[in-house]
């Protein structure tokens with residue numbers, strides 16, 4: 001059995017500090033063979049700079065996935081070009097720095113294709129995730145044993161149609177971006193697993209990772225203040241997928257949530 005750990009959007013300095021302190025232990029506890037971390041909110045809640053990417057790798061991440069904020073830090077461009085395991089969404093415009101996929105060796109000589117892709121509904125404009133992923137699967141056919149996709153998207157319906165479309169061809173499909181975990185994890189008809197959103201690593205009592213006081217005025221007075229990352233009561237949310245190495249089917253999917261109290 002092979003375990004894939006997916007960690008939801010790591011939010012700002014508090015999220016990074018939690019990952020730095022605890023991810024190794026969580027990896028051990030969950031027997032993870034491959035750890036994928038969504039990093040698009042790691043640096044000040046928007047984007048990923050090279051220092052924070054290194055922090056996440058040092059903490060045990062094998063692949064960093066992206067999202068709509070992937071290009072917020074210009075300092076990320078070099079790293080996106082040079083490090084195959086730092087991904088930005090596959091369906092960003094042609095010519096964008098970096099790439100949206102990588103193939104990583106895992107247990108038993110298996111090769112996992114990891115894809116990062118963005119949704120289109122209620123999101124900044126990007127190309128169709130459906131056609132971009134179809135093209136990629138065609139191009140990489142025979143070069144990988146099973147595929148994993150972080151679908152960074154807002155709309156549940158778009159995520160569900162994506163899961164249906166790629167069922168069996170992408171064995172693990174998990175959503176990110178809303179920062180709120182959903183309770184719909186399931187094994188699929190064709191041997192895969194799906195969950196609409198795995199949540200985030202950030203303050204539990206927050207507005208998707210930001211303090212109430214820094215966000216409230218947007219809604220109460222139409223005044224947009226600089227967001228401040230909530231630093232109290234951090235929880236790391238994610239999911240663990242168990243893959244049978246012979247059949248390459250997913251046999252289990254489990255939501256996880258760790259707080260400081262769970263790790264004393």
Ligand SMILES: [Fe+2]
Pocket residue numbers: 040067068069152177
């Ligand atoms: Fe996002």
